[in-house]
Amino acid sequence: MFRLSRTFPKRRQVNSGAAGQDTPEWQDLGLSDSLDKNIKMLKDTFANCSDIVFRQFALAQNEDIRLALIYTEGLTDKNQVGDQIMRTLSLELPAVISGERIKKERALELIKQRGLCIHKINETNRMEKVVDAILSGDTVLLVDGHATAIINGSRGWAARAVEDSVIDRLVRGPREAFVETLGTNTSLLRRKIKNPSLKIETTKIGRVTRTDVAVAYIQGIANPKIVEELRRRLAKIDIDGILESGYIEELIEDNPLSPFCTINHTDRVDKVAAFLLEGRVAVMVDGTPNVMSVPALFIELFHNPEDYYQRYIFSSAIRMLRIITFFLTLLTPALYVAFTTYHPELLPTSLLLSVAGQREAVPFPAFVEVLIMELTFEILREAGIRMPQPMGQALSIVGALVIGEAAVRAGMVAPATVIVVAVTGIASFTFCYTATITLRLIRFPLLLISGTLGLYGLGAGLFVLTIHVVGLRSFGVPFLSPLAPLSVEGLKDTAVRAPWWAMFTRPALLGGKNIQRESPGLKPDPPQKRRK
Amino acid sequence: MPPEKINGSQAVLLLVITIFATVILFLPGISASYAGQDAWISLLLAAAAAAVIALTAVSLGRRFPEKNLFEYLEIMLGKIPGKLVGVLYLCWFLYIAAALVREYGTFMIPIFFRQTPLVVLAAAGVAATAYAAYGGLETLARANQLFFPVIVGASAVLFGLALPQMDVVNLLPVLEAGPVSIIKGSLAPLSWFGEIFLISVLLPYLNRPEQARRIALTSILIATSIFELSVIGVISIFGPSVTSSYLLAFLNGVRMIHIANFIERLEALLMLIWILSAGVKLSMFYWATALGSAQVMGLKDYRPLIPPVGAAILALSIFNYTSVMDLLNFTATVWPFYALTFELAIPLFLLAVAAIRKIGGKPPCPGR
Numbered sequence: 001m002f003r004l005s006r007t008f009p010k011r012r013q014v015n016s017g018a019a020g021q022d023t024p025e026w027q028d029l030g031l032s033d034s035l036d037k038n039i040k041m042l043k044d045t046f047a048n049c050s051d052i053v054f055r056q057f058a059l060a061q062n063e064d065i066r067l068a069l070i071y072t073e074g075l076t077d078k079n080q081v082g083d084q085i086m087r088t089l090s091l092e093l094p095a096v097i098s099g100e101r102i103k104k105e106r107a108l109e110l111i112k113q114r115g116l117c118i119h120k121i122n123e124t125n126r127m128e129k130v131v132d133a134i135l136s137g138d139t140v141l142l143v144d145g146h147a148t149a150i151i152n153g154s155r156g157w158a159a160r161a162v163e164d165s166v167i168d169r170l171v172r173g174p175r176e177a178f179v180e181t182l183g184t185n186t187s188l189l190r191r192k193i194k195n196p197s198l199k200i201e202t203t204k205i206g207r208v209t210r211t212d213v214a215v216a217y218i219q220g221i222a223n224p225k226i227v228e229e230l231r232r233r234l235a236k237i238d239i240d241g242i243l244e245s246g247y248i249e250e251l252i253e254d255n256p257l258s259p260f261c262t263i264n265h266t267d268r269v270d271k272v273a274a275f276l277l278e279g280r281v282a283v284m285v286d287g288t289p290n291v292m293s294v295p296a297l298f299i300e301l302f303h304n305p306e307d308y309y310q311r312y313i314f315s316s317a318i319r320m321l322r323i324i325t326f327f328l329t330l331l332t333p334a335l336y337v338a339f340t341t342y343h344p345e346l347l348p349t350s351l352l353l354s355v356a357g358q359r360e361a362v363p364f365p366a367f368v369e370v371l372i373m374e375l376t377f378e379i380l381r382e383a384g385i386r387m388p389q390p391m392g393q394a395l396s397i398v399g400a401l402v403i404g405e406a407a408v409r410a411g412m413v414a415p416a417t418v419i420v421v422a423v424t425g426i427a428s429f430t431f432c433y434t435a436t437i438t439l440r441l442i443r444f445p446l447l448l449i450s451g452t453l454g455l456y457g458l459g460a461g462l463f464v465l466t467i468h469v470v471g472l473r474s475f476g477v478p479f480l481s482p483l484a485p486l487s488v489e490g491l492k493d494t495a496v497r498a499p500w501w502a503m504f505t506r507p508a509l510l511g512g513k514n515i516q517r518e519s520p521g522l523k524p525d526p527p528q529k530r531r532k
Numbered sequence: 533m534p535p536e537k538i539n540g541s542q543a544v545l546l547l548v549i550t551i552f553a554t555v556i557l558f559l560p561g562i563s564a565s566y567a568g569q570d571a572w573i574s575l576l577l578a579a580a581a582a583a584v585i586a587l588t589a590v591s592l593g594r595r596f597p598e599k600n601l602f603e604y605l606e607i608m609l610g611k612i613p614g615k616l617v618g619v620l621y622l623c624w625f626l627y628i629a630a631a632l633v634r635e636y637g638t639f640m641i642p643i644f645f646r647q648t649p650l651v652v653l654a655a656a657g658v659a660a661t662a663y664a665a666y667g668g669l670e671t672l673a674r675a676n677q678l679f680f681p682v683i684v685g686a687s688a689v690l691f692g693l694a695l696p697q698m699d700v701v702n703l704l705p706v707l708e709a710g711p712v713s714i715i716k717g718s719l720a721p722l723s724w725f726g727e728i729f730l731i732s733v734l735l736p737y738l739n740r741p742e743q744a745r746r747i748a749l750t751s752i753l754i755a756t757s758i759f760e761l762s763v764i765g766v767i768s769i770f771g772p773s774v775t776s777s778y779l780l781a782f783l784n785g786v787r788m789i790h791i792a793n794f795i796e797r798l799e800a801l802l803m804l805i806w807i808l809s810a811g812v813k814l815s816m817f818y819w820a821t822a823l824g825s826a827q828v829m830g831l832k833d834y835r836p837l838i839p840p841v842g843a844a845i846l847a848l849s850i851f852n853y854t855s856v857m858d859l860l861n862f863t864a865t866v867w868p869f870y871a872l873t874f875e876l877a878i879p880l881f882l883l884a885v886a887a888i889r890k891i892g893g894k895p896p897c898p899g900r
Binding site: 455459468470471480483484 | 657674799803808811815
């Protein structure tokens with residue numbers, strides 16, 4: 001058997017072992033019971049970190065019981081640290097236990113029981129945990145004579161407020177979208193699903209950034225195999241930093257070489273909640289509003305949360321519209337080139353005459369013409385995203401007037417070509433953004449092949465594309481299900497959306513055991529029918 | 533390589549499209565030249581005989597569960613003779629694939645691509661299907677689930693739009709040609725129907741092998757219904773004599789569509805049907821050839837053989853016929869006997885060998 005690997009042996013992997021040089025020395029240390037030693041250790045760890053605050057003071061009137069507060073400036077709620085930790089420990093506690101001498105051994109217990117007005121407290125004796133807590137915005141309280149640190153949940157930093165979604169826009173439905181703070185995001189999700197079965201498991205990924213990554217799923221609905229698989233893939237990640245969910249996406253996806261994205265991402269809370277209810281698993285990364293969910297299905301590229309809030313008849317119509325626009329985006333330029341270049345005889349006569357008349361004066365072949373216009377449109381689109389906001393008007397004037405109007409007037413392109421490009425461009429915005437960028441890319445090879453082999457080439461290209469897409473999987477689930485492999489029950493939520501009283505089951509192919517969504521017989525009927 | 537499995541309906545759709553691809557090109561012409569307006573009866577006869585072929589293949593396969601044609605040939609006939617017969621079957625598969633490429637190439641050039649060399653179209657087709665063959669049976673079966681509604685839907689649209697041109701009187705009188713001509717007319721369709729023998733390679737991939745018989749018969753039933761409609765449609769548009777004079781009667785039927793001065797020249801739709809169905813069929817035989825070659829040569833994976841098999845298909849598709857007339861003549865006169873040898877004669881012989889030598893277990897019949 002041919003074995004390429006034998007002829008070309010793989011290059012040895014770079015430092016295939018774990019962590020290595022990035023692991024700092026404090027990783028495995030424990031706390032000591034001397035406050036000075038602990039502070040020295042922390043000060044060494046945080047040498048040259050001017051944003052770490054060390055505040056030492058004494059407990060009540062007991063000068064011998066020394067305390068130290070360590071926190072990161074700007075990551076903690078100043079009022080909490082001042083009022084509820086320092087004030088109570090040094091001023092209010094003495095009023096309660098006036099005159100009583102506090103033994104050093106009891107100090108920790110007393111502080112925990114009566115001294116702290118903080119809602120969330122943890123204890124640890126590991127340096128690693130202490131450092132993590134300080135850097136995450138918690139306040140660490142060290143007590144002299146105790147090898148235990150109290151971690152006070154006092155996080156509070158400047159964060160963006162919960163705002164309208166940027167990616168998925170809708171008319172009817174909740175507006176709120178995820179923000180950059182993981183804690184806020186999990187709370188948004190919890191507010192939608194008030195059930196202890198909603199599990200949110202947090203781990204840290206990234207040797208340097210130590211980013212919080214949360215895996216959310218509903219126990220009993222999600223397929224445990226998929227949850228386990230996701231945990232396994234996340235655990236395998238060994239990278240210095242995670243700055244956005246995209247890092248993780250590329251490290252855990254099934255088909256790294258495909259232009260298609262087999263992981264959903266959205267910043268809408270309701271969309272993620274709906275996904276969880278269908279048995280999917282969400283991955284939330286601290287520092288980004290984009291939440292990923294797996295498994296993803298191809299057909300979801302045409303879905304919008306609003307489809308489930310609008311009446312089903314209208315939603316179904318809109319979905320079919322999106323599927324039409326999908327094919328418009330993919331095929332219009334290619335078909336235009338194929339028909340005008342190779343198969344003019346296949347056009348109805350009047351249409352043919354009109355198109356041929358326009359193209360008569362154009363100096364380029366149709367393929368080059370369309371390619372130039374498509375590229376121009378891509379440039380405009382990219383410029384529209386990147387440029388500083390005040391320039392918007394200039395761009396639209398240049399884009400619309402110069403490129404559209406003037407190019408046609410000058411006889412460089414045919415008006416029909418402009419129509420084709422405009423239709424393609426506008427159509428590509430009607431569905432999910434992930435699909436848009438994929439389609440923008442695939443359009444060009446299809447354009448090229450129909451410019452060289454006409455409709456036959458286009459057919460062959462679509463054949464290959466279909467073969468490619470049906471071969472994709474997202475966490476073991478075929479990307480094109482429920483279309484191929486076909487699941488009739490699943491079809492209720494594809495190109496059409498069945499009314500809620502008819503969608504009895506969750507998508508079965510996701511593999512969850514518990515697939516009953518609602519009890520049968522929910523279809524409302526008018527009162528007179530109920531009479532016997 | 534994980535074991536690939538396809539379910540019953542996927543298998544049916546694959547087999548239907550496999551038969552469909554060739555038949556949709558040639559069918560009414562060749563049968564009508566023998567049987568005239570009774571070509572539809574020839575087709576029924578062919579379907580009935582094809583059922584025998586399918587059942588033979590299934591009962592052979594059921595004696596050796598989990599084994600495909602090439603594997604049980606060696607068990608049944610011994611190592612060397614088994615491999616030899618296997619090679620013969622491979623040549624036949626290769627021939628079907630190459631002939632398909634040639635047929636479509638040859639017919640598309642005068643209609644759509646007057647200046648494109650045949651080898652370019654053939655190479656593009658082989659390249660596209662190579663990707664499908666590389667993807668394997670499961671992928672192909674799923675893709676076909678998407679193609680099938682498109683193919684059948686487009687055919688139905690064409691049929692519906694051609695209805696105003698049809699005149700059922702063209703089918704009368706029934707049985708004018710006489711039984712011999714009708715049987716002669718059924719030979720060519722039978723040989724194409726007989727390509728359902730491919731099921732002997734698919735059997736081990738069925739997730740419920742006990743359905744094999746039902747799958748084979750359902751495929752034939754669906755295919756026959758589609759073809760009967762098309763044949764009756766075409767003959768009732770043109771009448772028997774004109775139909776038999778056309779190389780591609782379906783194409784001419786589609787060209788007759790003129791509605792509201794706008795819905796006309798729907799050849800593009802026909803081309804879509806052709807490309808998709810030919811793509812699926814070619815991929816199937818490409819895959820089967822590569823798989824069979826790997827098994828005959830004792831390789832574990834068939835994928836390394838995809839480029840050489842593709843090259844063979846491409847080369848053979850250019851060399852096998854000198855001209856369109858050669859192709860037609862061969863298809864009408866030689867091909868049925870060539871094909872039926874492999875579709876019926878050898879399998880029946882094998883079945884007899886198996887029965888006499890008592891090899892291969894009785895097919896297990898769970899739930900029956």
